[in-house]
Amino acid sequence: MATQDIVLDTQEHTSTGVDNVKLAMWAFLGSECLFFASLISTYLLYRNDVLSGPTPSEIYDIPFTSVSSFVLLMSSLTMVLALGAIHRKDERQMRVWLLATAVLGMVFIGGQIYEFTTFVEEGMKLDTSTFSSAFFVLTGFHGAHVTVGILLLLTLVMMSLFGRLSPGAERKVEMIGLYWHFVDIVWVVIFTVVYLIPTNG
Amino acid sequence: MNGSPAAKRRLLALLALLAVFAIACDTGPQDFLKSQASVQTQKADSLWDVTFAIAVFIFVVVEGLIIYALIRFRQRPGREAAQFHGNTKVEIILTVIPSLILAGLAVPTVQTIFENSKQPPDALRIQVVAKQFWWEFNYPDLGIVTANELHLPVDQTAYIEITSPTNDVIHSFWVPRLTGAQDAVPGRTNTTVITPTATGQFWGQCKEFCGLSHSRMRLRVFVEDRSTFDQWVADQGEEAAEPTDSLAQQGQELFVNGQCAACHTISGTNAAGTTGPNLTHLMSRRTFAGAIFRMNEGNLRDWVADAPAMKPGSIMPSGLKSMGLSQSDVDAIVAYLLTLE
């Protein structure tokens, strides 16, 4: 054992038995939990302070957002299918599912852009009230996370097309998948806290 | 290397001596090492005395043991290091003892926290509004608004509500011998309780960093016997006297109809601004601009002429440079201010 090649940045024997990259990803997601917890706390503090701007119940289009939330949740399913495909060494099908995941993510982001635009037209901008600031920054940062996820998915697809995904293809897909599922779960929390829990307004 | 611990001991002795010297001389007007002047600070002080005594004891024991160990167990011929990894009994004892000491401190601390926050029913109500970089003091039940100098009757509890305007920043109200710091936070109201036990003049200042002139945001508290305080209340309740001198009348004209009135109030006139201090009884105060300048004609003239030059970050604009006053206008306004007894 002692004189074997030590190759870093790759799957290797580890002290805990957990892959390095996976451990790092879990640590990173732990950090992200605190990030979103801080943003959500801020939102909870300010959600009733709307000043003269529209109140949450006036402005939220719950059916619309429910649909886009459903789209995002479905993308977790396609992500699982992509991972399943690469487990079967079926890169072609994996690309299809990854692409589907990315497209579903893009639909969600499109919905968010539409939502933001509508809100601004209805008189709720970033600087309208503390509620509006907290709303835009919280959901905006989530949107940014989804966008990063889409870029990562598309990168995987491109790498696969150019034959650069292997070695370690499974692990790469699994890591991006972990991130993607995390971002989805955070959205479930945000959707519940922001859209579903009624406010005084 | 035998010299090092000895040198350290000498250093410690020197420091101890210096500390004793410092504690022995009660120097400044904001010193809170001794002579607390309110019920609340006396309680805090007695807690501190106990804590300090315990801390000094622990300090002496621990540092003494370290120095002893360094000397006793220094490397020298024939000395072999004992190979042990720990001693469970000693470790438990040394964990339990500090815990007990701390528990002993915690009980009176919590008691005092609650005692000091009690609001007595017959308290004198005072509102403190902290602004960049001065203090407004309101006595809502007495109809008095003043600045930078607070008057309190001895032996009566004052219940003080502290805030800061929403467009201002955080300040902290602190008069060392009378009360510990309590922050003035925009949009919030905090309270503190002072029961002065001695008459006299007490200094304080803003304690939360608040910008360019944080160090120039001071205040004074005058604790007076009942009759002196009542007289002060009666004087403050009057409207400002009309000026008789012609220069002062000219100054009043400039003040009331000019830009001064936008920010300052002088009761009995049309000047009713609230951004700056209420000047109705300006001359009854010994200091101005955050209690940093003595109240006299020369200082007032310089101030009206160019406040920001005297105090960095002053909200009050320069009379000569920004408000379009001439030097003779300034003289007239100062002549008027000097009549505001």
Added chain:
Amino acid sequence: MATAAHAQKGLFSRPRAKTGWFSWVTTVDHKKIGIMYMFTALFFFIVGGVEALLIRAQLAQPNGQVLSADAYNQVFTMHGLTMIFLVVMPLGSALMNYFVPLMIGARDVAFPRINAFSYWVYLFGGLFLYTSFALGGAPDGGWFGYAPLSTLQTSDGMTFYALGLQILGIASLGGAINFIVTILNMRAPGMTLMRMPVFVWMTLVTSFLLLFAMPVIAVALFQLMFDRVWGANFFDATVGGDPVLWQHLFWLFGHPEVYIMILPAMGIVSDILPTFSGKPIFGYAAIVFAGIAIGFMGWGVWAHHMFSVGLGPVANSAFALSTMFIAVPTGVKIFNWLGTMWGGSIRFKTPLLFAVGFVTMFVIGGLSGVSHAIVPHDGQQTDTYYIVAHFHYVLFGGAVFGLFGGMYYWWPKMFGRHLGEGLGKVHFWLMLIGFNLAFGPMHILGLQGMPRRQDTYPDNMGWNFWNLISTVGAFLIAVSILVFFWNVVRSRTKGEEAGADPWDGRTLEWATASPPPEHNFDVIPHVTHRDDFWHTKYATDEEGEPVKVFAGGSGSDENIDQVHHTGHIHMPDPSFWPVVAAFGLPVLAFGVLYISTPTLVVGGLILLVGLFGWGLEPSAEEH
């Protein structure tokens, strides 16, 4: 090493220089990165020190004229930011980088390129902060940046603050994840958690603190950024924003941050004391668990920075109690250090002096810390020089002494030559005396009612004498630092050459050459004991007493200098993408600062190109 054979793939081939400046720019070797961290931090230490001297020059006498009020506010803010984010934390990172892999018997950290990226982000973040002096004014709202002063200050300084700290946070987060994975996953065979050196343990705790503290301050800084740059209302009380939100977020980060700075130094001291006492650490498990306990409890004491904010008697009581009881694990550590020296055979080398300096000064800082928990009296102490004295005893008397101890201890390992013992002792005594002269009197000044963050004070307050003494002390510290740098320069040529194990060390870093080869260990050690290296040098007789195994005796040199040619050691190749990606961040920050879309696009592109280059360059195993 493994590099010469593969020059392929054009743009994506990896740089291969092993010497020269380009090898430093592209290195992913944890030891080179550690050295870069160290010298960058020492550079900023000089800068922050000059700022400290400016502060002390201004306050030496009443009505000081050295600095304007505006300049003073910038200088004290930058002094705090520099010392915390650009000196103490990175100096800790420097030693972690260099020694954690060596101490656990690894060949590098888990993610060498992320490690390089963290360093470059740190460097660029620090430089970004300092460009503010030339671009309209440095941050001037205090290192704690309390809103709404931080949103209302008119120069761009506090925007630099929000963006600069955000950048530095990315570096810290990258480092934290790297060390967590490295320590948990890359230990040599037999190196169980409870056999790890205490420094490694404290690095692990520190990394977890960073992992969870950084996102909290990131949110606060983003909110500040949105308020300042895009008119959001998080801290604007005129529309219902609550300035106290900032304080909660800031101190929820800020208090763990204190332990982030002190725990690595505690780890260093816990390794120096056994070495120079010639015996194992007293109560290893207790000292480790005390460190973990501090890490946990550190999350429950943040509001003791806010006793005068008006949280109410219930909250104040709760935080008073938690603050008192965090002193217990701290006390445990101090007793264990004492127990480590007890019964030993103490060698008074410079590293030991600094370690003992740490313990003695930290006791003072710890005791004054407990006195803050006396809430009714904290109303007096808070925001006075008593607090300034307290945290300098913890962070200078504590962390900085510990870090200097670490540098003297490990210098021979890093550079193959000792720092001079004589000069080291001069440095130590000058620094100890200067430190106590500078910060001891601040206790008294605080109790005499002198608040912090004052650009001047009047003549009649009774503060003149001790302020002058304090200034004298500060300049004495500066002299001691000059001695240190002279020692560093001198050691390059005149330093006594150190062998692999100059101090009779106990841990694995001493089992390899000084300086270690790029791959650290020719043979990955098999660990069978805590203080494993010591056990290869000493055997125990029937009574359990250690007996020196002399060179040539059984097993002594098995792990040293013995090259096995049975395997080919792959080390990660250098890469220039980390530095490229890192450079994108300050460019992006300037884009936000000046709301300049072209700059944002350029910064974003640099970052993306860096990251894609990184992702696509051939990784080591493809060769």
